[in-house]
Amino acid sequence: MDKDEQFCSAWSGENPRRSEPETRQPDAPASFAASRAGQNPADASRPPSLYNPLVIAIANQKGGVAKTTTTASLGGALTTYGKEVLLVDLDPQANLTLALGRDPGRVRGSITDVLFHSASLLSVSRETSVPGLDLVPANAGMALAERFLPVRKDYETILRRTITDELRPFASEAAPGSKPAGSSFEKNFPVIEYNYIILDCPPFLGAVTLNALVAADLLILPTQPEFFSAHALRTMMTTIRQVRQNQNPKLIFRVLITLLDKRNRIHRQIHDQIYKTFGEGVFQTIIEVDTKLRESAIEGKPIMFHKAQSRGALQYDALAQEIMRYVW
Numbered sequence: 001m002d003k004d005e006q007f008c009s010a011w012s013g014e015n016p017r018r019s020e021p022e023t024r025q026p027d028a029p030a031s032f033a034a035s036r037a038g039q040n041p042a043d044a045s046r047p048p049s050l051y052n053p054l055v056i057a058i059a060n061q062k063g064g065v066a067k068t069t070t071t072a073s074l075g076g077a078l079t080t081y082g083k084e085v086l087l088v089d090l091d092p093q094a095n096l097t098l099a100l101g102r103d104p105g106r107v108r109g110s111i112t113d114v115l116f117h118s119a120s121l122l123s124v125s126r127e128t129s130v131p132g133l134d135l136v137p138a139n140a141g142m143a144l145a146e147r148f149l150p151v152r153k154d155y156e157t158i159l160r161r162t163i164t165d166e167l168r169p170f171a172s173e174a175a176p177g178s179k180p181a182g183s184s185f186e187k188n189f190p191v192i193e194y195n196y197i198i199l200d201c202p203p204f205l206g207a208v209t210l211n212a213l214v215a216a217d218l219l220i221l222p223t224q225p226e227f228f229s230a231h232a233l234r235t236m237m238t239t240i241r242q243v244r245q246n247q248n249p250k251l252i253f254r255v256l257i258t259l260l261d262k263r264n265r266i267h268r269q270i271h272d273q274i275y276k277t278f279g280e281g282v283f284q285t286i287i288e289v290d291t292k293l294r295e296s297a298i299e300g301k302p303i304m305f306h307k308a309q310s311r312g313a314l315q316y317d318a319l320a321q322e323i324m325r326y327v328w
Ligand SMILES: Nc1ncnc2c1ncn2[C@@H]1O[C@H](COP(=O)(O)OP(=O)(O)OP(=O)(O)O)[C@@H](O)[C@H]1O
Pocket: 062, 063, 064, 065, 066, 067, 068, 069, 070, 091, 093, 095, 201, 202, 203, 258, 259, 260, 287, 288, 289, 290, 291, 292, 293, 294, 295, 297, 312
């Protein structure tokens, strides 16, 4: 029995669902929105503003599992439904910035200014070549974030406070000190009404990823069906539990299987095991291997604006639809 097979058989004995029932959010997709809104999921009159914008963190401490590809592709797919989307590059590697055609060495404002100099997200955001898709770029300054961010007061909540104050001024859970509805804030500040903010996290669990998890409504965990990647989910579960306990009790997560090669027996086995373990905590949409996704990063465009009929484009479109079904 090789390592991957050992993992498959061992993991079923360590089902995080069974061992941590008190920390899990409701599982059924229909209850995704209701768990946040406190309403019956069937209630079509649920005010969408509670989710406006929906903040999605895309994180996994494991490198190379398609976090950045998912951020760009999902963001691009959502714009094809008329959604306004802001992508935020939180990674010192600045791969998202590159994948959207920007040179990180030449960007003026970046996420570093937001985290360290109290700049607003809008002041450093840029339009991309895709209408409705804006980007807050990263640059090399983010390499210092892990060292200097924890020195700042209440550093875990910097991103959440910025989003709430600037882009969610009318949210019911507005942070103390944020501008209340009906204030002169809306008259003086040109609020862009994003429907989604998607945060692309670096491949490690540090101060920056913590900021994203504290700010997020939904955490997407891209996971390649391989031993190390699936194993990293256990650490992520521990982190999710801590974040729920300490800063963000309403954080919901979904596992997204990425880079699946259906011909690979081990991939099929680990895929099945992930479904058995997480049930409806896994997106129905699966992202298979598609080299067109690599090309689209080189082209500097999300896949559906590079090869709209490719498998990758269709699968990320299905993911966008699945998320929109949950949320509004
Ligand atoms: N479905 C796919 N099919 C083929 N290649 C893919 C797919 N998804 C991502 N890739 C490629 O895999 C590599 C890693 O993807 P990506 O950069 O999105 O991962 P990541 O999790 O963001 O990595 P990091 O942890 O370094 O930030 C990239 O070259 C990307 O183009």
